[in-house]
Amino acid sequence: MPDGLFIFFAALTLGAASLLVLSRNAVTSAMGMILTLVGVAADFFLLDAYFLGVLQVLVYAGAVMVLFLFIIMLLSDSGESSRAYPWKQAMLGLAVFFFLAAGVFWLFLWSGALSHNIAGATPPELSANPSEFTTSAKSFGRLLYTKYLLPLQISGFLLLVALVGVVSLSKEPKNEVP
């Protein structure tokens, strides 16, 4: 049995994710997404990845979701809630959901893909070795500037490319294509 905090945050995460999928109002969906991301960040904390948890809240629940909400309100296209509920589609989606969820449970609990001593293990003790899993942001920095220096530079360049791309995409087109 997992401890109570994990159960609480897992329930919060899954409930908010269901809200995201099932709500017909896009703003409610965005709120569900924010709650889901906060729940995932809490799970990062439970996994001792404190830096990633903070990053998740700052970048995802902060910046990205603000962008989403801004666009949702900008394009407020309230057409979906006025339309008839797509029952056939929802039933099909539900069937897919139960099929895949059963697959997830089978894979992790009964298939034996995870051998018993791995699956049942509790997290190993944290050690002071810098290349091993530590909780501090310093070990992130050490790895980012040594082993992962090239990916770091590439991701910086990627951000620059994305910036230029977004600016050129959002410019008002000169001649509208009919």
Added chain:
Amino acid sequence: MEHTTLTHHLLLAGLLFVIGLTGVLIRRNLLVVYMCLELMLTAATLALVAFSRFNQTMDGAVFVFFIITVAAAEVAVGLALIVALFRQQKTVQSNELSTLCD
């Protein structure tokens, strides 16, 4: 004190992924579909962090760092595309975007 095992974290990640996939399949609002895609990405990062923690290495966690970076850039570009699409088609419902069909 009872402990959570790797299986619990993987179950949570798998279920989140499945919920996101279901959302991509049943929703028609492009913005919500896009949020569900992000949810699937987050579920994958959760599994990575869990494996990284239980494997006692930092590499999975650093990989999640890069995934968050790429996801932020991707959201910005994707939302700009959706806004450009809305400007031209006046809708974000995917079943009304059928220009290539007719």
